[in-house]
Amino acid sequence: MADLTPEQVKHHVKIYVMVFVALAFLTIVTVAISYLDLGVKASVALALFVASIKGSLVACYFMHLIDEKITIYWTLLVTAAMFMVLLFVPLSAMLAHTKI
Amino acid sequence: MDIPYTVKDRPDTGLYNGKLGIWLFLASEVMLFGGLFSAYIFLRTGVDTWPIGADILNVPLATLNTLFLITSSVTMVMSWASLKLKDLAKFKLYAGLTLLLACGFLIVKYFEYTHKFHVGLFPSTNTFLGIYFTMTGLHVLHIIGGIIVIFYFWMPGSKMWKSDPERFTNRIEIVGLYWHFVDLVWIFLFPVLYLL
Amino acid sequence: MSTDHHRESFLTKYIFSTDHKIIGLQYGITSLVWLLFGFTLMMIMRYQLAYPESPIPFVGALLGEGGILPSEVYNSLGAMHGTIMIFLGVVPLAFGAFGNYFLPLQIGTIDMAFPKLNAASYWIYFLGSVVMVIGFFVPGGAANSGWTSYPPLADIATMGQTVWLFGMVFLITSSLLGSVNILVTVIQLRAEGMTWMKLPIFTWTQFITAFLLLLAFPPLEAAGILQLMDRLVGTSFFMPSGLVVSGEILKYTGGGSPLLWQHLFWFLAHPEVYVLILPAFGIVTEIVANNTRKPIWGYKSMVYAMVFLGFMSFIVWAHHMYLTGMGTTIGAFFQTTTMIISIPSVVILTTLFLSLWGGSIRFNTPMLFALGFIPMFGIGGLTGLPLGLAAADIHLHDTYYVIGHFHYVVAPGTIFALFAGIYYWFPKMTGKRTNETLGKLHFFFSFIFMNGVFMPMFVQGLAGVSRRLWDGGEIYAHAADVLYLNEVMSVSAWLLGLTQIFFIVNMIISLRGKKTGEVNPWGATTIEWTDTTSPPLAHGNFEIVPSVYRGPYEYNVPGADKDFTPQSEKG
Numbered sequence: 001m002a003d004l005t006p007e008q009v010k011h012h013v014k015i016y017v018m019v020f021v022a023l024a025f026l027t028i029v030t031v032a033i034s035y036l037d038l039g040v041k042a043s044v045a046l047a048l049f050v051a052s053i054k055g056s057l058v059a060c061y062f063m064h065l066i067d068e069k070i071t072i073y074w075t076l077l078v079t080a081a082m083f084m085v086l087l088f089v090p091l092s093a094m095l096a097h098t099k100i
Numbered sequence: 101m102d103i104p105y106t107v108k109d110r111p112d113t114g115l116y117n118g119k120l121g122i123w124l125f126l127a128s129e130v131m132l133f134g135g136l137f138s139a140y141i142f143l144r145t146g147v148d149t150w151p152i153g154a155d156i157l158n159v160p161l162a163t164l165n166t167l168f169l170i171t172s173s174v175t176m177v178m179s180w181a182s183l184k185l186k187d188l189a190k191f192k193l194y195a196g197l198t199l200l201l202a203c204g205f206l207i208v209k210y211f212e213y214t215h216k217f218h219v220g221l222f223p224s225t226n227t228f229l230g231i232y233f234t235m236t237g238l239h240v241l242h243i244i245g246g247i248i249v250i251f252y253f254w255m256p257g258s259k260m261w262k263s264d265p266e267r268f269t270n271r272i273e274i275v276g277l278y279w280h281f282v283d284l285v286w287i288f289l290f291p292v293l294y295l296l
Numbered sequence: 297m298s299t300d301h302h303r304e305s306f307l308t309k310y311i312f313s314t315d316h317k318i319i320g321l322q323y324g325i326t327s328l329v330w331l332l333f334g335f336t337l338m339m340i341m342r343y344q345l346a347y348p349e350s351p352i353p354f355v356g357a358l359l360g361e362g363g364i365l366p367s368e369v370y371n372s373l374g375a376m377h378g379t380i381m382i383f384l385g386v387v388p389l390a391f392g393a394f395g396n397y398f399l400p401l402q403i404g405t406i407d408m409a410f411p412k413l414n415a416a417s418y419w420i421y422f423l424g425s426v427v428m429v430i431g432f433f434v435p436g437g438a439a440n441s442g443w444t445s446y447p448p449l450a451d452i453a454t455m456g457q458t459v460w461l462f463g464m465v466f467l468i469t470s471s472l473l474g475s476v477n478i479l480v481t482v483i484q485l486r487a488e489g490m491t492w493m494k495l496p497i498f499t500w501t502q503f504i505t506a507f508l509l510l511l512a513f514p515p516l517e518a519a520g521i522l523q524l525m526d527r528l529v530g531t532s533f534f535m536p537s538g539l540v541v542s543g544e545i546l547k548y549t550g551g552g553s554p555l556l557w558q559h560l561f562w563f564l565a566h567p568e569v570y571v572l573i574l575p576a577f578g579i580v581t582e583i584v585a586n587n588t589r590k591p592i593w594g595y596k597s598m599v600y601a602m603v604f605l606g607f608m609s610f611i612v613w614a615h616h617m618y619l620t621g622m623g624t625t626i627g628a629f630f631q632t633t634t635m636i637i638s639i640p641s642v643v644i645l646t647t648l649f650l651s652l653w654g655g656s657i658r659f660n661t662p663m664l665f666a667l668g669f670i671p672m673f674g675i676g677g678l679t680g681l682p683l684g685l686a687a688a689d690i691h692l693h694d695t696y697y698v699i700g701h702f703h704y705v706v707a708p709g710t711i712f713a714l715f716a717g718i719y720y721w722f723p724k725m726t727g728k729r730t731n732e733t734l735g736k737l738h739f740f741f742s743f744i745f746m747n748g749v750f751m752p753m754f755v756q757g758l759a760g761v762s763r764r765l766w767d768g769g770e771i772y773a774h775a776a777d778v779l780y781l782n783e784v785m786s787v788s789a790w791l792l793g794l795t796q797i798f799f800i801v802n803m804i805i806s807l808r809g810k811k812t813g814e815v816n817p818w819g820a821t822t823i824e825w826t827d828t829t830s831p832p833l834a835h836g837n838f839e840i841v842p843s844v845y846r847g848p849y850e851y852n853v854p855g856a857d858k859d860f861t862p863q864s865e866k867g
Contacts, residue, residue, distance in 0.1 A: 009184045016181070020174040027166050031159065034295035047291040054287045062177045062280045069114035071483060072123050079127040082511045085610050086134045089559040090142035092614070092626050101406050101836045105484050117409045117484050124476045128510050135518030135560055139533065142556050224530030227551040231533070234525055 019061045026054050107267045122274045126281045129242075133285050136238065140231050140292065151228045153294045156221065158212055162294045165208045166286065172201035173283045176250075176276045183269040188261055191272070195254045198279070202247050209240055232293050239289060242282050249275055312419075314411035317832060319418050320397025321725070326422060327389035331711075332796070333429075334380035337373045339793055344370065345768035346786035370766035371440035372456065376431070378443030379460065382572070383467050384425045386706065389714055390575035391471075391509070392421065395478055395502045398721065401824035401832060402499050404487025404842045404864075409480040417473035424466025431459040442764065444561060447534035447554045451526045452541065458527055461520050468517045471509050478506040487823070489844035493599070494863065496822045496848040497592065500599055501578030504606040505571050512567035512610065519560035526552075533557075555620060562613040570609040572706055573673070574602065576713030577644055580666045583720050584648055586820045587663035588655025589859050591849035594647040601640035601647075608637040618686045619693050627686045634684035641677050645670065656852075656859075661735030665716035668743050669709060676704030679754060694764075697757025700750050708746040715742075715799070720818070727811040727830045731802050738798040745795060748788025752781040819860045822848050826862035 004012075030050050038046065060066040065076075104110070105117050113120070144150050179194035216222070216229075223233040253272060260268040313319060343352045344365050351363020360366050365373070396414065400407055408414050431438035436454025439445065450457050482503045486495075495503075522533040530548065534557045537550025585592050592598065614622065614630040648670055657663070679701040682688040692698065715738070722730050759778045761769040768782045769775030816825040824832075827842040842864040850861040 004184055006185055009181050013178065013181050016174055016177055020170065023170045024167060027163065027170065030291050030295065031163050034154065034159075034291070044296055047296055048288075051288050051291055055284050058173060058280050058284050058287065062173050062283075063277055071113040071115060071120065075120075075123055075127055078507070079130050079511060081607075082610055083130055083134045086131065086138050086515060086563065087141065088611075089138050089563065090145055092559075092622070092629075101841070103405075103407055103409065103411075103485070110484050113483060115484070117480050120483060121410060121476050121480045124479050124510060125472070128472050128475075128514050131511050132514035132518055135515035135563075136521075138515070139518065139522060139556055139560065142553065142559070143533065143551070146553050147551055222529075223525060224532070224549060226549055227532055230525065230529075230531035234521060234531070234533075238521065 015061055019057050022057060023054055026050055026057075030054075107264075107270060116270060118270055118274050119277070122277050126277065129281060129285075133235075133238075136231070136235050137288070137292070140235070143227050143231060147227070151226065153228075153232075153296060156229070157232065157294050158215070159294050161208050161212055162290055165205050166290050168201045168205045168208070169283045169286050172198045172205075173280050175201065176279045180269065180272045180276050183261075183265070183272055186265075188258070192254060192258070195250060195272075199247060199250055199254065202243055202250070205243060206240065206247075209236065235289060235293065239282070239285055242285070246275075246279050246282055250279070312415055314407075314415045315834070316396045316400050316408045316411065316414060317725075319414050320393050320395075322418050323388050323392035323396060323421070324394075326425065327385050327393060330380055330425060331385035331389070334377050334385055335793060337377045337380070339789055341365070341370060341373050341377070342782075342786035342789045344766070346783040348767045348770050365766065367766040368440055368454075369437060371442075371764065372432070372438040374764055375439045375442050375445075375460075376428075379428065379439070381706075382443065382568070383464070384428065386572055386710055386714070387471070387568075388421055390710065391478075391502065391505055391571065392418065392474060394498075394575060394579065394714075394717055394721075395474075395505075397725070398824055399478065399499055399502050400481060400485070401724075401828060401837060402496050402822055403482065403485060403490055404823050404827070404838070404844060405481070405485040406836045406838065406841070408477045409485055410477050413473050414477055417470045417477065420466055420473070421470035424463050424470060427459060427466055428463035431456040431463070434459055444565070445523070445557075446561075447523065447526065447557050448536070448539055450523060450557075451534055452546070458524065461524050461527070464520050465517065468513045468520075471513055475506040475510040478502055479510065482506075487842055487844050490863075491844075493596070494844055494847050496578075497581040497595070497598060498575075498578035498822075500602060501574040504602055505574045508567040508571050508574075508606055508609060512564045512571075515560045516564035519557055522560075523557065555617075558617055558620065559614070562616045563610075566613040566616065567606075567609040569702070569705070570605060572710050574605075576669065576673075576710040577602070577648075579713045579717040579720070580648060580669050581651075582820075582822065583662045583666040583716050584651050585849040585851065586720075586818050587658045587660065587666070588652055589658075589819075589851045590651070590655050591847070591851060592647065593650040593653070594643075595847070595849070597643055598647045601643040605637065605640040605644075608633065608640070612637050615684050615686075615689075618689045631684065631686050635681075638677065638681065638684070645674060645677070660719075661730065661732055661739060662716045662720035664736065664739045665712045665719065668739065669712045669716065672708035672712065672746070673705055676701060676706075676709050679704065691760075692757060694762055695757035696753040696761050696763055699763050700753030700757060703750045703753070707750065708743065712742070712746075715739075722806065723812070723814065723817050723830060724824060724828075725831055726807060727813070728806055728809045729812055729817065730806045734798045734802040734805075738795060738802065741795040741798070742792060745788045745792035749785050749792060752778075752785050756781055819858070821850055821860050821862050823863050827864050 030047065033046055033050070034043070065072065103117070105115075107116055109116050175194045175197040179191045179198060182190035182194055213233075221229055223230045253275060257271075258268070260271070310318065340352060340355060340359070343350075349364070351357075352359065352365065356363025359369050396408065434455045436456055438456040439453065439460035441450040441453050441457060445457065445460065482499060522531075525531040526533050526535060532548045532550050532552040534554050535546065535548040535550055535552045536554065539546045539548065539550070581592055581598070612630060612634045614626065615634045618627055618630075679697070683692055683698060683701060719730055719735055722728070756769070756775070756778045759774060761772070761775045761778060769779060815828070815830045818825070820826075823842050823844065827838050827840070829839070833839070844863045845866050846861065846863055848863055850863070852859050853861045
């Protein structure tokens with residue numbers, strides 16, 4: 001990141017603008033799909049799916065994740081794994097209620 | 101002797117110290133908000149009925165806030181790109197816009213909160229409102245923290261541009277990473293609290 | 297970050313120093329004071345347990361009518377003893393003090409990656425510890441819902457619990473800043489040639505500990521925020537509907553879950569126990585290699601075992617919650633992961649034990665403490681197995697058996713390792729030597745009395761005596777046969793306390809002793825001993841920044857002229 005030429009920076013700027021448009025569009029999509037009556041599970045899945053796409057765009061392009069090297073990927077991989085474990089907490093509680 | 105890799109990248113990791121530091125800090129923040137998301141799921145699945153977010157909360161205002169934050173993310177990364185192009189004036193323009201949009205977010209949130217209190221809806225009213233105020237409240241604290249830091253670099257801190265421009269640019273990159281994360285949290289918070 | 301010698305005042309040089317060695321010493325001295333304070337709380341409690349109707353000498357009048365501790369005060373002392381020992385004592389000493397002082401030296405760099413952040417993390421810890429202790433002076437006294445702060449009790453407890461929560465926010469913040477610093481320092485600032493598999497085990501343990509702290513503490517911070525909301529704003533995150541206390545229905549809307557707190561709390565608190573033990577493993581390994589004059593047996597096994605341990609530590613937490621009605625499926629899951637996590641612990645202990653085989657063992661004070669650690673941690677670990685098995689845990693949960701188990705790992709376990717580290721690194725920090733006679737007396741009597749305090753706890757626990765009883769089980773018939781052990785444990789505890797005088801006197805007279813001029817009195821291979829002065833330079837650590845050419849424990853290399861070959865010596 002320290003050695004970008006001005007041309008490369010300008011190229012990045014073009015990408016930032018495109019990502020912004022995509023994010024704005026996806027925000028409208030998020031609100032629009034909330035009006036559809038899909039049932040709880042599908043609504044949750046779809047909302048989180050769209051949010052994940054938006055989040056990935058922010059992470060990959062605004063946070064330059066797509067240019068980063070392995071150290072950051074490892075950090076995020078471990079974090080993601082632990083985050084999944086943390087979400088296991090409420091899931092386990094749900095399972096506990098249904099499986100005694 | 102100076103501490104190595106404060107500005108230049110270390111060859112095998114491709115990182116300077118501050119960038120690795122902020123990513124690690126953001127990892128801990130993922131776990132912090134993760135703890136609250138986990139609590140939300142736990143509380144919601146533990147009861148038979150849960151209020152419909154859109155009935156109690158103001159979706160149009162929150163949509164506006166979402167657009168504010170997304171735009172502020174763009175202006176933030178543009179401010180960094182401006183420094184890469186050695187344009188301090190553009191940096192100040194974009195950083196200023198970021199601050200404006202962030203303050204806009206706070207103002208909208210202020211109206212949202214005060215309206216709730218006005219009609220007698222408090223965190224203690226029910227668990228949904230409790231988790232709503234707590235999660236958005238913590239998020240607001242993070243926005244305020246970001247505003248303070250960005251303002252510092254916009255004003256007094258910008259004199260580092262003269263003495264050590266590369267280091268200053270790196271600092272803006274680091275602040276930007278934090279700011280994008282705050283935006284990212286809202287990207288998930290908005291649908292979860294308001295729309296589901 | 298240049299070290300130009302602008303005029304430094306006393307304040308910036310010693311009090312708000314950004315030098316990692318001074319910060320390490322600050323952490324060390326502060327945490328040792330808190331360890332003594334936390335231990336004193338227990339010595340007071342143990343008087344009541346041994347002699348339930350007698351007034352407590354010296355401080356009794358301050359704490360209760362007629363010198364007897366009322367149950368709320370007993371509970372406060374208990375909750376604060378745990379909190380102080382873990383968060384104000386052991387972790388700041390193991391991670392903040394040893395980590396900050398020695399890690400940069402061991403990896404061959406001049407300071408931590410973020411010196412100012414380092415200073416901030418110490419002062420936030422200091423503030424947090426003061427906040428914690430202020431709890432004793434608020435109406436209702438300090439937190440009294442156990443160090444585990446379970447709601448609903450903690451939600452409705454006296455003001456001291458709010459103070460505890462704010463104290464924890466400070467301490468967690470300090471820990472996070474420290475973790476980021478250690479991680480970036482190890483990843484980015486290793487000397488030339490210091491590859492991952494040439495790192496000393498001490499550095500590895502600090503690295504893994506930092507990861508655990510980074511990712512495990514935030515959920516507790518989240519839980520703390522939720523409990524503060526319950527207490528200050530009246531939310532019901534942890535309050536179930538319709539709770540009745542002392543005949544009155546509480547004014548909470550309900551809908552919350554006390555179990556939620558338990559999950560979030562133990563999500564941290566289980567990795568926390570590995571935070572307590574990993575630095576100890578690291579210190580003991582350094583000392584064992586050095587005093588057997590041979591490399592550690594199974595360096596790679598140890599590293600992989602520790603990394604695996606770190607990961608596994610995140611998925612065993614609910615073994616603290618077997619009795620919450622979680623159902624057999626979830627119970628089976630956590631029981632399985634808990635049994636699996638015992639494997640790396642055994643690998644690590646075995647590598648240490650096997651490292652002794654064929655060694656030329658020197659029985660100096662650090663080595664005695666390190667050798668004492670091994671069987672003591674063994675007992676602690678083995679007694680954990682019945683607790684990890686859900687069926688046995690039904691009988692043992694919340695009894696003195698649990699207290700015996702975890703104290704064995706932390707007290708004659710970790711704390712012995714920390715003493716070993718102090719005696720081992722004392723010459724490097726000060727350029728002086730400790731008194732071996734006093735050190736040996738400190739070790740032998742501590743070893744005896746540690747066992748005197750904690751071994752009887754297994755007996756009491758198996759008899760069914762519950763923990764946290766302010767009268768030590770006096771009113772229960774099932775405790776009658778084992779009640780006499782209370783006096784045994786209390787007397788052992790007080791004698792253990794007196795034994796520490798050997799340590800304190802040793803430190804004082806050794807600090808006032810003469811500098812020996814030796815740079816590497818133990819003949820060690822790791823570079824904190826070889827390329828620095830003793831004590832290391834005020835600025836910059838190394839006269840010439842070393843490069844690393846070989847592994848960390850090259851003792852008795854065939855064909856070498858000395859019985860140790862430093863890491864920085866060219867091949």
